[in-house]
Amino acid sequence: MNSSTTQSNKTPLIEVVDLVRDFAAGDGTIRVLHGINLTLYQGEMVAIIGQSGSGKSTLMNILGCLDKASSGQYRIFNQSVDELDGEALAKLRREHFGFIFQRYHLLADINAEDNVIVPAIYAGMDGNARRDRAKKLLSSLGLGQKLHNRPNQLSGGQQQRVSIARALMNGGEVILADEPTGALDSQSGIEVMKILHELKQAGHTIIMVTHDPSLASQAERVIELKDGYIVDDYYTANARLTNTPPVNATKFASKGRLFGLFDRLKEAFKMSLFAMMAHKMRTLLTMLGIIIGIASVVSIVGLGQDSKQKILSEINQLGTNTITVINGYPFGDPRRRYGQxxxxxxxxxxxxxxxxxxxxxxxxxxxxxxxxxxxxxxxxxxxxxxxxxxxxxxxxxxxxxxxxxxxxxxxxxxxxxxxxxxxxxxxxxxxxxxxxxxxxxxxxxxxxxxxxxxxxxxxxxxxxxxxxxxxxxxxxxxxxxxxxxxxxxxxxxxxxxxxxxxxxxxxxxxxxxDFNIMNTDSFRQAVESTTNSMTLLISSIAIISLIVGGIGVMNIMLVSVTERTSEIGVRMAVGARQSDIMQQFLIEAVLVCILGGILGVLLSLVIGVLVNRFGGEDFGMIVSPLSIVAAFICSTLIGIVFGYLPARNAARLSPVEALGR
Structure with missing residues (x-):
């Protein structure tokens, strides 16, 4: 069917003019998309087809604001996308797009309901409203009994339906499906396509990438790419001459910026706990440097406090605020004679x-x-x-x-x-x-x-x-x-x-x-100054172990970012801001250090009990509340300082690069 026949009744949604995408390759570049010109309309079901390497996934990633074109113009909802920063692109993805991936890209540590809820958290949806909506979406997709199942407890078709529910959570005006049936068996593929047709009938715009001509034939419109060029663009017999009303994107009322931030922090905290629990041994080894450092600092300060208390007590027994005048010239004075x-x-x-x-x-x-x-x-x-x-x-x-x-x-x-x-x-x-x-x-x-x-x-x-x-x-x-x-x-x-x-x-x-003067208060001050200096010196040495522990935290967090790039990409795809990703990893680093600080303080208390029990009268340890508070502040600062670089690296990842790893 000729495209001009159907376009007259359609509302333009996406306009692409002379779009080019180049990728670095050694010292040069490779052009994947060559001057793409394309207009898509609200309510359409479009299939982008082509063989591997034709540029169809790259085009979809640009249309979904997961990637940026090297040159050309891209407008959506009559808004230019080309000059938008990361936060504005995240807002577009959060409020207008829903993604369905070939490999589902569900978060493995949380259940189906929580996976569906994630986009709404970043959008600021009220807690009760988003949970009710998630349940309703999953139930409508036949997963009402699977709300609390984790992805590894679901079949491929069920996981894809969870992915669809997640795409619809914030309204999903535009559904971008990348090989939605590619990893499914035939029956599950049929069910997923049926759902996509139903979404199209409900007013959603469906943009589907596939290499399967039979799948593409079910769409209203087919755009064929070859070597980065559009070689064909036509409407199928499924195309409707009437314009389907677009889906209403406003599905919820926001809780406000403050409550929205709190929800995102709570989500980051929960995911940090999941990540720590999923790698218990690695987390413990990461904390080991912090534990040893905190225990060393608290113990050394406690030993110093005990020594100072004993010395000052003994000084007090010589007389409180007393001055002793002693017969004879001061020691070392050549005028001093025995018996003077x-x-x-x-x-x-x-x-x-x-x-x-x-x-x-x-x-x-x-x-x-x-x-x-x-x-x-x-x-x-x-x-x-x-x-x-x-x-x-x-x-x-x-x-x-x-x-x-x-x-x-x-x-x-x-x-x-x-x-x-x-x-x-x-x-x-x-x-x-x-x-x-x-x-x-x-x-x-x-x-x-x-x-x-x-x-x-x-x-x-x-x-x-x-x-x-x-x-x-x-x-x-x-x-x-x-x-x-x-x-x-x-x-x-x-x-x-x-x-x-x-x-x-x-x-x-x-x-x-011809006399000496001994001032016990000066003596006390000298002893206090000396013991404080010694405690500070030894504590400074112990702090080195804290710094080493902090470097260990940074290294492990960098490894964690590398391991979890796919998760980062999914969160960005569903609307997470760069600040949300940064909070996620920064909170995790701080949690590791705070937990290490708690264990370090507990270890120092155990050391204190043992020292006070077996150290005798001349050797003891006093653990002061101030040293414990200082230990927590120190461990928190270490988490922030040494967690910042990994968190920043995670936040700066490109969504499309993260999803591709």
């Missing part, structure tokens, strides 16, 4: 009179042989002031401390530390009131200190005895000088200010700097 004495009780009293000094305790030390009954040992004798317990913050386990009267009267009273108590009284009985012989001086026990474990100062396994400093100076040593005095600084005075004031005061009294 310059520090006096009057120096301590002068400092005690200052407003920044809450308490002051002079101190003088000695080491003598001490006996109680038949027990004899060497003990450290510490002459201290009546404010010693206030200065150091130590507590009495039993008995009482010294008062001003004890200092003035040089009483022969003694307070035992826990080691001395255990040494002389075996940790049993009440020592208060007992007499022990310190050198040649008998002393009455008036108190026992709580246990004090510290790595600083005197050795903790040597018995420590505390007596009034006047008793030690005048009754035992015959000296008028003290070894040191300890000052408890007022809370409102900065430690550095008090240290400077004390130094200036003592120097003005002595006329020289």
């Amino acid at each position: 004495n310059s520090l006096t009780v009057q120096d301590a009293e002068a400092v005690a009179a200052q407003p920044y000094a809450k308490s002051v305790s002079p101190q003088v030390d000695s080491s003598v042989t001490t006996r109680f009954k038949n027990i004899e040992t060497t003990a450290n004798i510490n002459g201290v002031g009546d404010e010693y317990l206030n200065v150091t913050g130590e507590k009495l386990a039993m008995g009482q401390g010294f008062d001003k009267s004890s200092i003035l009267k040089m009483t022969q009273d003694v307070i035992l530390d826990n080691n001395a108590y255990k040494t002389f009284f075996a940790g049993k009985g009440d020592p208060i009131g007992q007499i022990i012989l310190i050198g040649n001086v008998p002393a009455q026990v008036v108190g026992v200190l709580n246990s004090k474990d510290t790595s600083f100062g005197r050795q903790t396994n040597t018995p420590q005895l505390y007596m009034p400093y006047t008793t030690v100076m005048y009754r035992m040593l015959g000296s008028s000088y003290i070894d040191r005095f300890v000052v408890l600084i007022d809370d409102n005075t900065p430690s550095e200010v008090a240290e400077t004031a004390i130094s200036n005061l003592i120097q003005s009294r002595h006329g020289t700097d």
Whole structure:
């Protein structure tokens, strides 16, 4: 039948003028389509026929906006396609086209209903509406009982019907069918063609590519290609002289951009989980670097925190916010001489009179042989002031401390530390009131200190005895000088200010700097700074494993993109934007890293339990909530940074190239 007979009653749908398509081939190009001129009309059923290599699939891909022409003009719905960007082309595919592929191209990880729903997700259709429509379409195609079957649970004919339902999901004004019966048996092929005829009767425009003349003869119009040229274009006896009303493309109401974005993100999240579950071992190996890195960082920070806490605790036992003034020139000063004495009780009293000094305790030390009954040992004798317990913050386990009267009267009273108590009284009985012989001086026990474990100062396994400093100076040593005095600084005075004031005061009294000053707050700051620096240094080393893990994630995601190019092509064909594809793979990379971060934190907690259980008193681990939060932030950032390149590569794939792989 002559084409002019039917064209008069038809509405132009697609107009192609001088369309050319070249493909790169080495240093040159190969021209697949040569100056195609073609007009297609709404409601037609067109068969594009030709042998393999004739250019028919290339022409269909350009008509369906899966590919772009090298030159020429292409208009659809009176809109020029040539200058449209990727997002605009995706919108055209999403709103006007439906694709039926020879190999079905269903997503293997989801069921039939979810496969059909995919185009509606990208179009922003309401959740309930799209599920109802999918069920209705599948039921009308005889698959009402197969909604929850995955593609591998369906026959070839059933899979093709799912593909048809997917093509119709967003309306499918124009159905593009590439060898729709090529992979089917004869009966299934007949059923699929029957469905295409019914769609044509319902007002859909059908553009079918085939190499089978018998199949082409069922169409209204046949366009024959050979070597990239149109060699024939004619209407068959099936052509109708009347114009079939076009199908109404508006099948749904959009949920809005925000809800549409949420739906697309939810779809990407679900597909990411499916992809991870489908390759469990690969996912676990990908996460391994992240797990080790996160566990290392959290564990190292935990070990550092525990060490710092122990050190600071021991510093606190030396005195909280205290300054110790020590007799003699500083260590390393050439003026320092052994046995030099310059520090006096009057120096301590002068400092005690200052407003920044809450308490002051002079101190003088000695080491003598001490006996109680038949027990004899060497003990450290510490002459201290009546404010010693206030200065150091130590507590009495039993008995009482010294008062001003004890200092003035040089009483022969003694307070035992826990080691001395255990040494002389075996940790049993009440020592208060007992007499022990310190050198040649008998002393009455008036108190026992709580246990004090510290790595600083005197050795903790040597018995420590505390007596009034006047008793030690005048009754035992015959000296008028003290070894040191300890000052408890007022809370409102900065430690550095008090240290400077004390130094200036003592120097003005002595006329020289023949003394040392030890500031526990400066010591604390130095220890904190050192431990923080060491933790940061070691953590930086551990972070290298995180970076290596991130590179592993990137490599595996690049492999995943290569393996799933067909899926990417299908999603683009049904209307996915480049941003949708990018979100898909970026979410997957972030999920892998977050899950790796969770497992890494759990591993660090297990390590912490083992270390705290078997590490002894000197080796422990504190896992802080801050380090856990930091680990999650770090793993998420790794997923974003190292997942970006694979996600971008996936989003930049050409739909036709992806489908062809």
